Amino acid sequence: MTQNTLIFKVIIYYKDKFVQMKRVIISDTHIGTKFYKSDKLLKFLQTEEYDELVLAGDIIDFIKIPVFTERCMEIINAIDYENKSIIYVVGNHDESLLGLIGKSFFNVTFLKRYDFEEDGRKFRIEHGDAYDKGRIHNKLFVKFLSVLQNVLEFSFSFDFTSWWTEIQIKKHKLRSIIDILRHNPRIDVFIMGHTHIPEALIWVNEDQHIKTYINSGDWVTHQTYVTVTNGVARLCKFED
Numbered sequence: 446m447t448q449n450t451l452i453f454k455v456i457i458y459y460k461d462k463f464v465q466m467k468r469v470i471i472s473d474t475h476i477g478t479k480f481y482k483s484d485k486l487l488k489f490l491q492t493e494e495y496d497e498l499v500l501a502g503d504i505i506d507f508i509k510i511p512v513f514t515e516r517c518m519e520i521i522n523a524i525d526y527e528n529k530s531i532i533y534v535v536g537n538h539d540e541s542l543l544g545l546i547g548k549s550f551f552n553v554t555f556l557k558r559y560d561f562e563e564d565g566r567k568f569r570i571e572h573g574d575a576y577d578k579g580r581i582h583n584k585l586f587v588k589f590l591s592v593l594q595n596v597l598e599f600s601f602s603f604d605f606t607s608w609w610t611e612i613q614i615k616k617h618k619l620r621s622i623i624d625i626l627r628h629n630p631r632i633d634v635f636i637m638g639h640t641h642i643p644e645a646l647i648w649v650n651e652d653q654h655i656k657t658y659i660n661s662g663d664w665v666t667h668q669t670y671v672t673v674t675n676g677v678a679r680l681c682k683f684e685d
């Protein structure tokens with residue numbers, strides 16, 4: 446092996462080991478609604494470093510009647526659209542963006558599901574609404590309920606959405622995590638939001654493969670996010 450080849454190999458080794466990209470995943474920010482923690486979200490987007498930001502659904506809440514303030518603009522502007530890669534995974538509260546799936550502006554790409562491979566592990570990021578049990582399929586009725594929820598939230602200053610989600614989960618209407626992984630048999634790390642419950646589960650399946658499920662939580666109650674570097678996913682809580 447010549448000296449040049451050796452140097453080249455060392456560079457490649459360190460590049461793979463230490464210079465891999467950092468992905469940051471957030472979901473369920475519900476921008477435009479009454480109860481999301483806009484101050485913390487802004488601070489997070491201004492301080493957290495990343496090469497790629499994955500917005501995993503329910504980012505801007507169009508299903509209710511969104512009210513866009515100056516703070517919303519600050520949050521939207523805190524994202525580096527020109528220099529970083531931004532993936533917008535469309536959720537059920539921002540379903541109005543479904544028509545943009547597969548399209549991009551600046552470095553923002555709209556997707557329904559984001560797959561990538563890192564360090565030999567297959568990652569998949571979805572919003573998670575596809576796994577709801579007992580979901581209402583009539584879109585107009587869902588819109589009606591959401592607007593009603595919106596009116597109640599503003600009249601009574603009570604977070605009906607978080608309350609409703611909690612009831613749904615208690616009733617086990619959301620499909621179990623194992624079920625979700627069964628739907629994605631070739632995936633090693635499955636990341637979603639939607640339930641507003643930050644949690645991470647790791648186990649070894651029948652074929653001795655390590656499987657990971659991570660829920661990125663939300664920015665209404667938990668202020669949590671997920672990072673992926675060197676094939677390792679971490680669930681973190683933002684404390685400012």
Ligand SMILES: [Mn+2]
Binds near residue numbers: 638
């Ligand atoms: Mn959702």
